[in-house]
Structure formats: structure tokens, C-alpha cells
Amino acid sequence: xxxxxxxxxxxxxxxxxxxxxxxxxxxxxxxxxxxxxxxxxxxxxxxxxxxxxxxxxxxxxxxxxxxxxxxxxxxxxxxxxxxxxxxxxxxxxxxxxxxxxxxxxxxxxxxxxxxxxxxxxxxxxxxxxxxxxxxxxxxxxxxxxxxxxxxxxxxxxxxxxxxxxxxxxxxxxxxxxxxxxxxxxxxxxxxxxxxxxxxxxxxxxxxxxxxxxxxxxxxxxxxxxxxxxxxxxxxxxxxxxxxxxxxxxxxxxxxxxxxxxxxxxxxxxxxxxxxxxxxxxxxxxxxxxxxxxxxxxxxxxxxxxxxxxxxxxxxxxxxxxxxxxxxxxxxxxxxxxxxxxxxxxxxxxxxxxxxxxxxxxxxxxxxxxxxxxxxxxxxxxxxxxxxxxxxxxxxxxxxxxxxxxxxxxxxxxxxxxxxxxxxxxxxxxxxxxxxxxxxxxxxxxxxxxxxxxxxxxxxxxxxxxxxxxxxxxxxxxxxxxxxxxxxxxxxxxxxxxxxxxxxxxxxxxxxxxxxxxxxxxxxxxxxxxxxxxxxxxxxxxxxxxxxxxxxxxxxxxxxxxxxxxxxxxxxxxxxxxxxxxxxxxxxxxxxxxxxxxxxxxxxxxxxxxxxxxxxxxxxxxxxxxxxxxxxxxxxxxx
Amino acid sequence: xxxxxxxxxxxxxxxxxxxxxxxxxxxxxxxxxxxxxxxxxxxxxxxxxxxxxxxxxxxxxxxxxxxxxxxxxxxxxxxxxxxxxxxxxxxxxxxxxxxxxxxxxxxxxxxxxxxxxxxxxxxxxxxxxxxxxxxxxxxxxxxxxxxxxxxxxxxxxxxxxxxxxxxxxxxxxxxxxxxxxxxxxxxxxxxxxxxxxxxxxxxxxxxxxxxxxxxxxxxxxxxxxxxxxxxxxxxxxxxxxxxxxxxxxxxxxxxxxxxxxxxxxxxxxxxxxxxxxxxxxxxxxxxxxxxxxxxxxxxxxxxxx
Numbered sequence: 001x002x003x004x005x006x007x008x009x010x011x012x013x014x015x016x017x018x019x020x021x022x023x024x025x026x027x028x029x030x031x032x033x034x035x036x037x038x039x040x041x042x043x044x045x046x047x048x049x050x051x052x053x054x055x056x057x058x059x060x061x062x063x064x065x066x067x068x069x070x071x072x073x074x075x076x077x078x079x080x081x082x083x084x085x086x087x088x089x090x091x092x093x094x095x096x097x098x099x100x101x102x103x104x105x106x107x108x109x110x111x112x113x114x115x116x117x118x119x120x121x122x123x124x125x126x127x128x129x130x131x132x133x134x135x136x137x138x139x140x141x142x143x144x145x146x147x148x149x150x151x152x153x154x155x156x157x158x159x160x161x162x163x164x165x166x167x168x169x170x171x172x173x174x175x176x177x178x179x180x181x182x183x184x185x186x187x188x189x190x191x192x193x194x195x196x197x198x199x200x201x202x203x204x205x206x207x208x209x210x211x212x213x214x215x216x217x218x219x220x221x222x223x224x225x226x227x228x229x230x231x232x233x234x235x236x237x238x239x240x241x242x243x244x245x246x247x248x249x250x251x252x253x254x255x256x257x258x259x260x261x262x263x264x265x266x267x268x269x270x271x272x273x274x275x276x277x278x279x280x281x282x283x284x285x286x287x288x289x290x291x292x293x294x295x296x297x298x299x300x301x302x303x304x305x306x307x308x309x310x311x312x313x314x315x316x317x318x319x320x321x322x323x324x325x326x327x328x329x330x331x332x333x334x335x336x337x338x339x340x341x342x343x344x345x346x347x348x349x350x351x352x353x354x355x356x357x358x359x360x361x362x363x364x365x366x367x368x369x370x371x372x373x374x375x376x377x378x379x380x381x382x383x384x385x386x387x388x389x390x391x392x393x394x395x396x397x398x399x400x401x402x403x404x405x406x407x408x409x410x411x412x413x414x415x416x417x418x419x420x421x422x423x424x425x426x427x428x429x430x431x432x433x434x435x436x437x438x439x440x441x442x443x444x445x446x447x448x449x450x451x452x453x454x455x456x457x458x459x460x461x462x463x464x465x466x467x468x469x470x471x472x473x474x475x476x477x478x479x480x481x482x483x484x485x486x487x488x489x490x491x492x493x494x495x496x497x498x499x500x501x502x503x504x505x506x507x508x509x510x511x512x513x514x515x516x517x518x519x520x521x522x523x524x525x526x527x528x529x530x531x532x533x534x535x536x537x538x539x540x541x542x543x544x545x546x547x548x549x550x551x552x553x554x555x556x557x558x559x560x561x562x563x564x565x566x567x568x569x570x571x572x573x574x575x576x577x578x579x580x581x582x583x584x585x586x587x588x589x590x591x592x593x594x595x596x597x598x599x600x601x602x603x604x605x606x607x608x609x610x611x612x613x614x615x616x617x618x619x620x621x622x623x624x625x626x627x628x629x630x631x632x633x634x635x636x637x638x
Numbered sequence: 639x640x641x642x643x644x645x646x647x648x649x650x651x652x653x654x655x656x657x658x659x660x661x662x663x664x665x666x667x668x669x670x671x672x673x674x675x676x677x678x679x680x681x682x683x684x685x686x687x688x689x690x691x692x693x694x695x696x697x698x699x700x701x702x703x704x705x706x707x708x709x710x711x712x713x714x715x716x717x718x719x720x721x722x723x724x725x726x727x728x729x730x731x732x733x734x735x736x737x738x739x740x741x742x743x744x745x746x747x748x749x750x751x752x753x754x755x756x757x758x759x760x761x762x763x764x765x766x767x768x769x770x771x772x773x774x775x776x777x778x779x780x781x782x783x784x785x786x787x788x789x790x791x792x793x794x795x796x797x798x799x800x801x802x803x804x805x806x807x808x809x810x811x812x813x814x815x816x817x818x819x820x821x822x823x824x825x826x827x828x829x830x831x832x833x834x835x836x837x838x839x840x841x842x843x844x845x846x847x848x849x850x851x852x853x854x855x856x857x858x859x860x861x862x863x864x865x866x867x868x869x870x871x872x873x874x875x876x877x878x879x880x881x882x883x884x885x886x887x888x889x890x891x892x893x894x895x896x897x898x899x900x901x902x903x904x905x906x907x908x909x910x911x912x913x914x915x916x917x918x919x920x921x922x923x924x925x926x927x928x929x930x931x932x933x934x935x936x937x938x939x940x941x942x943x
């Protein structure tokens with residue numbers, strides 16, 4: 001039998017101290033991945049004996065210049081014959097590391113395979129052709145490395161021989177890609193000028209790149225660290241299952257971060273129930289002593305019978321994840337059908353799965369393009385930021401707090417269609433670790449809507465002071481009430497006298513003011529009332545937050561009265577005070593009002609009467625399903 | 639017949655003091671400011687084990703009717719061990735042996751002994767006769783294809799929606815492209831070009847009606863990992879893996895299509911040393927891999943493991 005295999009394709013037997021790191025080489029197609037892999041195998045002494053000479057001889061015979069990528073092709077062919085190595089999982093050794101190379105195709109068509117491969121990597125090498133420079137797939141892969149949480153990225157600028165080893169060309173590319181990656185929060189560990197074909201910069205700093213004083217590729221790989229379990233973070237144990245094989249009731253899962261031990265007081269999220277860990281179960285030895293940490297699959301028993309289920313997250317008291325129904329996420333999309341607003345999806349976060357609705361899509365872009373064209377749908381292989389409303393509460397962390405419980409995948413028709421990072425969970429939702437049991441209303445929504453002849457809603461009137469918000473709100477309140485409805489006025493200034501009396505006018509306090517208004521309003525809306533909010537709410541971001549909170553019940557009305565008209569009205573005397581310098585931070589004389597872009601209705605009260613404007617609002621409410629536009633068969637609804 | 643195991647080491651594992659790798663050094667030197675032991679650092683095998691346990695538990699939680707394919711070889715024995723770790727001593731689904739009837743006597747003896755000792759719900763399913771198999775396949779592949787057909791029959795008989803198989807990425811090129819949760823068509827086939835994305839340990843676990851999933855809990859292990867873990871955990875093995883008269887089996891299949899390799903490794907320690915220096919691939923002794931360029935891929939597309 002004449003079978004050969006590079007020694008280094010075999011893993012180090014257990015017990016050695018050489019860390020194993022898994023890497024992907026990514027980048028635009030034809031920028032030299034195969035050549036670099038061939039060269040790396042050669043430089044690290046991982047090639048079968050005589051292989052290189054043989055291929056060089058074959059090339060010479062055929063009158064072709066030898067290419068390093070032949071080596072991979074040759075290995076591939078032999079692999080297909082069952083003889084040598086597998087190009088999808090090549091290993092080699094550097095001075096102090098075992099490096100496992102994970103397959104990650106460069107073709108855009110195979111982005112899902114690139115993602116599958118790169119998600120398993122500890123580090124990545126992003127390869128760029130010195131002649132072609134940064135291309136769309138370079139940027140796309142860079143962006144995905146960021147989304148996948150691959151933090152260790154080395155850049156190699158290949159084919160330096162084609163640009164005469166020009167230091168200035170190198171710097172140009174280095175600056176461009178570094179700026180791009182740093183903008184994404186990924187700092188390259190090195191940017192290395194190389195010629196994979198000739199060997200410069202791969203294992204040696206040759207005279208042709210004497211102007212470069214950073215690490216070689218092999219040195220950069222040698223400096224990679226294997227991914228570390230997140231032991232120093234707060235405990236997160238997503239529950240996989242509850243086992244009752246015998247008299248023990250074992251809560252099983254993998255510790256994603258932190259550590260635990262028998263006796264610890266823990267909280268089961270999102271319900272917020274408290275218990276103590278009685279024992280850490282194991283097999284064949286049980287119970288387990290000590291405190292198992294991140295990365296371990298464990299089973300624990302609790303000191304009391306509590307309802308725990310798959311999808312719950314166990315944490316320590318005082319450092320729990322957030323309990324939320326609303327998440328903002330930055331995602332990549334792999335499905336043929338673009339993701340649109342209103343889409344019904346399945347979200348998986350940790351071991352929890354829940355139905356969800358895409359409430360809003362923002363910043364949908366092709367990460368490969370330089371000048372990003374924003375769209376309202378996320379196409380295949382594109383990325384975007386979305387607001388998700390979840391059908392049931394979930395325990396989650398922003399990914400900046402915990403990368404394991406701060407990421408999610410999206411499933412469509414039983415197949416993973418995308419994934420991404422949790423940017424934020426609706427603020428103020430940090431659960432209090434006590435037995436909170438929300439009491440549901442005794443009435444069904446349809447009982448209420450049958451009586452009021454409208455659905456619950458949040459009408460958000462925004463505009464400058466003096467624009468007529470309160471006047472319109474009061475007129476509308478009277479109109480709806482007269483028709484048998486149940487409107488409730490929530491005036492910003494009125495609430496500031498009570499609920500929000502602790503808040504001032506800093507940007508932060510204004511945000512909190514809006515959040516509270518929105519929470520109260522949505523509570524009313526859920527109970528069938530029409531909450532009419534009249535608040536200046538100058539910040540677009542704050543109103544977007546209110547829309548996330550109120551979700552599909554939200555109707556934004558921009559009271560767009562010109563500022564000079566507002567100032568001439570000045571019902572509360574604020575403009576006069578502000579002009580006199582007695583009222584700092586007053587919206588109206590400042591320039592801090594950000595008008596809405598996508599509101600449901602715009603009304604200029606300087607051009608129309610109050611009854612006329614009220615009619616218009618009523619029509620919008622009927623059109624968008626809040627008011628029943630004709631008499632419905634009430635009996636059918638009860 | 640002697641089957642390898644080492645009672646004294648198992649006894650050591652069962653002792654009340656924590657096993658190696660999960661304990662900490664003396665208390666005095668390790669107490670940290672919060673008064674608890676720092677978490678023990680995980681070594682390579684601990685990490686592999688934890689990942690496999692996670693996969694087992696996901697499969698058990700998300701599929702309705704699972705079976706574990708027990709080929710009696712070193713890999714599937716490690717798999718059973720890991721299942722017992724995942725489920726605290728028991729394997730909560732059937733162990734399915736699709737029997738070609740042509741295994742080594744040592745393998746059948748092993749099955750009969752450990753099927754009982756490990757309290758497995760053992761289901762032995764015979765394979766159809768060679769005459770019923772595609773005659774265009776090369777001889778060894780044709781012989782192996784019986785197993786694929788036997789598997790299809792078992793699937794039809796029990797209606798499993800998930801089959802747990804002990805394949806590894808480092809074994810063979812087409813296996814390297816596998817997912818951990820790998821959907822199969824209604825005919826049991828595998829479409830390597832249309833695999834769903836799989837990342838962050840979130841798995842595609844919704845097979846369409848009539849189709850099933852293959853679950854690969856040790857996909858990320860290597861041959862050396864299997865041996866190192868077998869040694870650490872003292873998992874019994876079939877003695878054919880150890881050298882006798884200068885030869886041993888690196889991989890065990892049907893008697894007539896499996897050949898031993900030249901070796902002097904008479905214990906696991908020596909196997910590990912041998913593996914570290916070898917240039918011969920693991921399945922070199924498996925005739926069916928080498929008959930034609932695509933024989934193995936054809937088998938896998940049709941549903942072979």
C-alpha cells in the first residue's frame with residue numbers, strides 16, 4: 001500500500017500542552033487562499049515527503065509554471081481517491097500551536113457554508129489581493145466575522161510581487177481595510193504584506209519587504225489564542241431539559257458563562273423565581289464537588305419544586321439577564337426570500353424558541369458595497385438591524401455584555417435563515433428577582449372592542465411646543481368619547497407633575513420620560529383604550545423606542561405647525577421665557593426637534609380648523625384598523 | 639474470549655473523590671476572594687465531551703423518536719459512553735445494530751456482553767441479501783450498501799426521526815462537509831450541496847414528514863481524541879484494535895472488506911504514539927473507500943453513514 005498523509009493532519013494526542021486553534025481563511029475569490037494554504041503547509045513542514053518535488057517536476061514536464069494551488073488540487077484529487085488529506089479540514093503546526101484550518105468557501109453563493117465554517121473558528125485570516133485591493137466579498141467577509149464574533153483577525157495583503165512590493169500600495173490597502181474593520185469593532189491583530197507564491201512574509205521577512213517590521217503569517221497564527229470559556233462573566237445556564245429518570249429531578253444544560261456550585265442561590269429567568277442549588281449531578285461519579293465553569297455540560301438539582309422548563313436561563317441573584325419581549329438585533333440574512341417588516345419568524349436564543357414578529361427594519365444593507373443603499377427589506381446575504389417583538393418573554397443579554405446569551409438565530413419553515421447579535425433588549429426590563437406573577441385581565445380584548453367599537457391604540461402626537469398637540473388631543477378625546485369609545489389623554493406635562501416628577505430635561509431623562517409614557521400608553525391600549533399621548537418628544541430615537549414598546553398599536557401624528565406660528569401662540573409663555581434666557585434647553589427656540597420621517601399622519605394646525613384635523617385623524621384611525629368604520633355585528637364578537 | 643476493560647480503573651472512577659480534570663488542587667492554595675474554588679480549567683477532552691453532551695441533549699429535546707447507531711467500533715462505544723454521561727447513566731433511546739451478519743466474532747461477543755451491562759435497549763436489525771443490491775456498485779461498496787438498505791428497513795419499521803451516528807470529520811473527506819444535525823431526504827439521501835447553515839450550536843432539527851435527521855455528536859473528534867478519551871474513561875474496546883503478530887485493525891467493518899494494518903501497538907498508549915507519526919489514513923483498511931474515486935460519496939449520498 002502506498003498511502004501518504006501529512007503527519008500534521010492528526011491531532012495531538014491528549015495531554016500535550018500545545019493549544020489547538022481553529023482558523024478560517026476568508027476573502028474574495030481568487031485572492032490566493034489556496035496558494036497561501038499550500039505555502040503554509042510547505043513552510044510548516046506539513047507536506048508529505050517528495051510531494052513538492054513531484055508536483056514541480058510535473059509542472060515542468062507540462063511546460064507550466066508551478067503554482068502552489070496545484071498542491072491543494074493534487075491533494076484534493078488524492079483525497080477523492082481516498083489516499084491523502086481532506087482539504088476541508090487541514091491541520092499543521094506552528095512553533096507553539098496546532099492549527100486546524102476550517103473550510104470557508106470564497107464564492108458568494110456559499111455564504112452559508114462560509115458562516116458555518118467561520119462560526120467554529122477561534123481566529124481568521126482575511127486575504128486581499130494587492131493588485132485588486134479590497135473587494136465586495138472582502139468587506140462582506142469582514143462584516144460577517146464581526147457578526148460571528150470572531151475577534152482575532154489577521155489581514156494578509158497577498159500578491160505583493162504583482163505591485164513590486166510597494167510599501168505605499170500596502171499602506172493604502174492596510175488603511176482601507178483597517179478602517180473598515182475597526183468601524184465594525186474588529187481590530188486586526190496584524191496586517192501582513194506577503195507573496196504566497198514566492199514565500200515573502202509567510203514564514204520569513206524577506207529583503208523585498210524589509211520595510212515591514214510586523215509578524216509573518218506563521219508568527220501571527222502562532223499568536224492566536226484558543227477561544228476561552230467565559231468563566232469570568234456572570235452565570236448563564238440555559239436549560240436544555242429536565243430529566244426525571246429516577247427520584248432526582250435534574251435540570252440539565254451547558255454553562256455558557258460563569259460558574260456554579262451547590263449551595264448557590266439562583267434565579268430562574270425570565271420568571272424570576274428563586275431557588276438554591278442542592279447538588280451538581282454527574283456520572284459515573286455523583287455528586288460533583290467543586291464549581292464547574294463555562295463550557296461544561298452539567299445537571300443540577302434544586303432545593304425546592306419550581307416550574308422550570310427548557311429555554312429558561314439560570315443566573316445568580318443580582319446579576320440576571322434581562323427579561324424582555326422586545327429585542328433589537330443586527331443580523332445577517334441567508335434565506336432566498338428577503339426579510340420584511342411584519343414577517344413572522346421563529347427566534348432561537350440559547351435554548352429558548354419563540355414565535356416573533358419583525359416590527360421594524362432599519363439599516364438594511366449589502367455589507368459588500370461601499371456606499372450602502374438602505375432598503376426596507378433584508379435581501380439574501382445582506383445585513384440589517386431589526387426590532388423583534390417576541391410572542392413570549394425571553395431572558396437575554398446585549399452581546400456586549402455576554403456574547404453567548406446575546407446572539408440569536410432566525411428560523412423560517414424549520415430551517416435556519418439568519419442570525420445575529422442582540423444589540424439591546426428593551427430598556428428598564430431588568431427583572432426583579434422576586435416572585436412576580438402578572439395578573440391577566442379578566443376581560444378578553446374582543447369583549448372590550450365590541451363595547452367601544454375600536455381596538456386599543458397609542459396615538460402619539462409629537463411636535464413643537466405650541467403646535468396644537470394638546471388642543472387636538474382634547475378635541476379627539478371628546479370626539480371618540482361621544483361615539484362610545486374609551487379615550488385616555490396622557491399629556492406629557494401632566495405626567496411630569498406626578499409619575500415623572502423625578503425627571504429633568506437632560507437627553508437621558510427625556511428618554512426615560514418617553515419610555516414611561518409609552519409603557520403606560522401601551523398598557524391602556526392592551527386593555528382596549530385609545531391612549532392619546534401629547535408630548536413634544538423631540539428625539540427621533542426616543543419616539544422609535546416608543547414605537548418598539550407599543551408595537552403594532554402605535555400611530556404617530558406629527559403636528560407640523562411652523563415654528564413662528566407656535567411662538568406667536570405661546571400658550572404657556574415658554575417661548576417668551578426662553579427668548580429672555582430664563583428657560584434653558586427649551587425645544588422650539590433651540591434646534592433640537594427632529595421631525596418624524598415615517599409617521600402615520602402629518603397635520604399643520606396653522607392651515608386647518610380643529611374639527612377638520614380631528615376628522616382627518618379619525619379617518620386615519622379607521623383606515624388603519626383602530627376604529628371600526630361601520631357598525632359591526634356586536635353579537636358576533638361576544 | 640477476553641474483552642478489554644479494567645475493573646480497577648472503573649472502581650477508581652466510581653470513588654467519591656472527584657475524577658481527574660474536574661477537581662481542584664488543595665483548598666489552601668486555591669481559595670479565592672469569594673471563598674469558593676476557582677472553576678477547574680477544561681482540557682481538550684473535557685471540551686470535546688461537553689460539546690458532545692450538549693448535542694445529545696439537544697437531539698433528545700428536539701426529536702421525537704431517536705435511535706443510536708451502534709456499530710460496536712471504538713467510535714460508537716465512545717458515543718454510548720457520552721450518552722450515558724449526558725443522561726446520567728442511561729441511554730434513553732434504542733441502540734440500533736444494523737447487522738450485516740459478517741462482523742468479527744469478537745464484535746458479536748462485545749455486543750452481547752455490553753448490550754446487557756450498559757442496559758441498552760438493543761435492537762438488532764438484519765440487512766437484506768447481497769443479490770438485492772445495485773449490481774453496478776464495485777464489490778466492496780456493494781457489500782457495504784447492504785447496510786444502507788438495512789438501515790432504510792429499520793427506519794421504515796420503527797419510524798425514527800433521528801439517527802445518532804458516530805462519524806467524524808477527520809475520517810473521510812465527504813464526512814468533513816457534514817453538519818452536526820444533518821437532514822436526510824425521504825429516501826434517506828444526503829444533498830451535500832444544499833445543506834442548511836449551522837452555527838452557534840443552533841441546529842436545524844425539523845425534518846419534513848417522512849424524512850429524518852442524522853445527528854453526529856462526535857463529528858468534531860479526531861481518531862487520536864477517541865483513543866485518548868477511551869483511555870481516560872476506561873471504556874472497554876474490542877481487542878482486535880490492538881496489535882497481534884505485527885498487525886492490528888484501526889477501523890472495524892465487515893470481516894471480508896476490512897484489513898488490518900502493520901502495527902506493534904499493543905495498548906492505547908502505544909496506539910496514540912503510533913498515530914502521532916503515521917502517514918496512513920484511518921480508513922486505509924476499508925476496501926470500499928478505495929475502489930473508485932466516488933464510491934464512498936455515492937454511498938453517502940444514498941444514505942450510508
